[in-house]
Amino acid sequence: MPKVIRSSRATPQHTRVGDASSILKRFYIFERQLMRALAGWYIQTPGVELKFFLGGEQWLSSQHADSLRARVLELRYPRRDVDKKWDQDLLVFMDELLKAANLSEFLAGVYDVALAALRDEIQEYLDRTDPLDDAPTVYRLRHIAYDTATRIEQMHLLEQPDATDTSEWRDYLSQRLASIGGLSGLHERDAAPIDPGRPGFQVQRSARRDPRFRTARFHLPHENKYDKAGAAAWKRIESLDKRVAMQVWSAISHFNEIWAGEAPASVLFDLSGEPWDFYLDLSRWIWDETRHSMMGYRAMQGWGWDVPSLIPYGDALYNALGPMPPAQRLALLYYFEEGLLRSGTKQVELKILEASGDDGSAHDMDYDWADEAIHVGYGFKWLRHLLGDDNAGQAELTRLTDEARAIFADYVKAHKDDEEAKLAPYFERLYDVVAQMTLDVPEDGLEIQWAPVVADQAVLEDL
Ligand SMILES: [Fe+2]
């Protein structure tokens, strides 16, 4: 008869490598699909602060997804392929989260149901697992648990979008989650609730802006060559001093970079089946452009401005590229970003801001420049991936970019007479505010030669 001695210790259920990797894979799918859902609702959300929040949140989910994915690959690499054979029940649940009727429901579903479940189920995992054998997972999950608790708290600190009663939606999602055994799949499965049959989520191709602002198509005179009065009103601000104009320009321009976050968010949402790094890079791109917008907002608040009443918050750039296919949206964004770096615009802007003694704006521009250099790498890499790494791919990139610029030019032409396209009233109001704030500084002999990167070169004649 075979002989053994007793087990050195007892081990709980669901803690072997196979269990760990399948649970962590479900957590990975959850965070990855959450990143996509947050990107979709980021576009959907008009309120400035809530949009900023969602821009950061989608990136946080991408970081968690990346950490979980790396651990799954360690546990069963290469047998378990993390990017295939996803649990269908979990995917259906994540699709349901997207179908919130409004932002209040979306936040309640994501934070009070889904992320609250993740927080609890991570704790269950940590309580169950062997901290020695599974130490690398413990390290990762402790960090994700900390972030998850923090993000739930932060959501509740936000000024909520409206007073909608979300209890029915939360109950439905909780039951739905219980019917798939929770995020880990380990919980007892309850009966599925009745599907309310809500329509699938569609990403907005036309952005709505914060209702506290006046509706505006454009934000600075370089976008619209037809707005001669706007350009003239801007010249008046410039007449105060080119340094002052750059301080104001960079803040308005940064704040309006939100479209450059919305564009990759729409691509991230639309394209499935790309390599994981594609989503990771786009997610960072979205967060960076959101941060740039936050930089502009913070600078203007720092000057004590009533931003919604003074500043144009344009919708043209996102809305013009709404009908374009995903690669073309990226191509237009890449055109602007690559142009900025190639022409050294950022360095010149930084130099002027430093000469202004505006430490805050110079600090922002310094980091913006660092981010933009990364984005040019993303654009280069992923456009080659999407279009092909050969002459045909290069020709297609040029064609898509030229066509995108033409689409934008047509959009400008079609909207040039809109009341919302007129910038002069903004710059006139702003002139009065800025003129009162000017300070004398010693002559520094600064030579200013600067031009923005534009879709339509003809605009530069008037600037
Ligand atoms: Fe930017």
Ligand SMILES: [Fe+2]
């Ligand atoms: Fe950028």
